[in-house]
């Protein structure tokens with residue numbers, strides 16, 4: 001046995017059975033899968049370096065792996081040499097970023113998730129119809145910056161409850177709310193309720209902006225949380241949907257919940273007095289990291305794993321057009 005690996009604890013007959021509940025769906029969504037594959041194929045097809053504006057998806061492991069293969073992550077397009085190839089991340093970019101890339105003669109591949117693009121289209125359409133748009137989302141998040149950039153003069157960001165009182169609209173009969181795709185469904189509806197108290201004629205988006213993957217992962221974690229003493233969410237600190245899973249687990253009855261990038265980040269003190277551990281992962285997390293966490297738990301006596309399935313996802317998105325045209329498959 002390697003140093004630092006604890007012996008599997010003995011379980012006496014009167015001790016409750018230690019077990020792991022594993023949420024399904026968890027991990028990669030269709031938009032992340034497409035974005036990561038886009039960078040991988042761009043590296044294969046055009047060779048390194050391939051520049052990527054911002055983290056392609058919010059996951060440390062994914063970013064580090066792509067960096068090792070020749071991707072160069074930059075914050076802004078002005079860091080990309082003229083004429084080079086740059087991929088835009090799954091979170092989307094504003095029209096100003098597209099324009100800047102054009103001005104600098106960059107070759108671009110847009111890996112924006114089609115479900116983020118859908119929200120951009122809604123923002124453009126309602127701005128064209130002269131609505132005030134209340135965008136519920138987290139200040140500073142890349143997706144929100146991209147969406148707001150579609151119609152800055154029409155969009156106001158509503159993040160926290162206190163932002164509701166700051167909203168100013170021109171015509172209360174022409175107000176609509178839209179949202180970031182990766183929010184907590186319950187918290188968003190709470191914010192909508194608060195906005196509607198101020199603006200009773202507030203219109204709903206034509207279809208859900210919180211995407212299927214975010215919703216499904218929250219439903220799965222809610223189903224298992226009441227039975228869990230501890231929920232471990234695999235995901236990065238800058239991943240909005242992963243952080244929401246921790247909050248949703250706690251709200252749904254888990255006694256404790258934590259976000260970890262890797263199994264080795266789990267603090268063994270969290271396991272004290274724990275019988276049932278719930279495990280899930282954010283939409284940007286490769287399942288290998290979840291499997292490593294399950295192994296880590298098994299080594300400590302939580303070897304019995306039961307999958308809790310609340311939905312089967314079959315959604316897949318076509319690769320970005322700019323890449324597809326160069327690929328012979």
Ligand code: SF4
Pocket residue numbers: 029030031032090113114115116181182211212213214241283
């Ligand atoms: S979390 Fe949702 S919006 Fe974001 S990339 Fe995945 S499918 Fe697209």
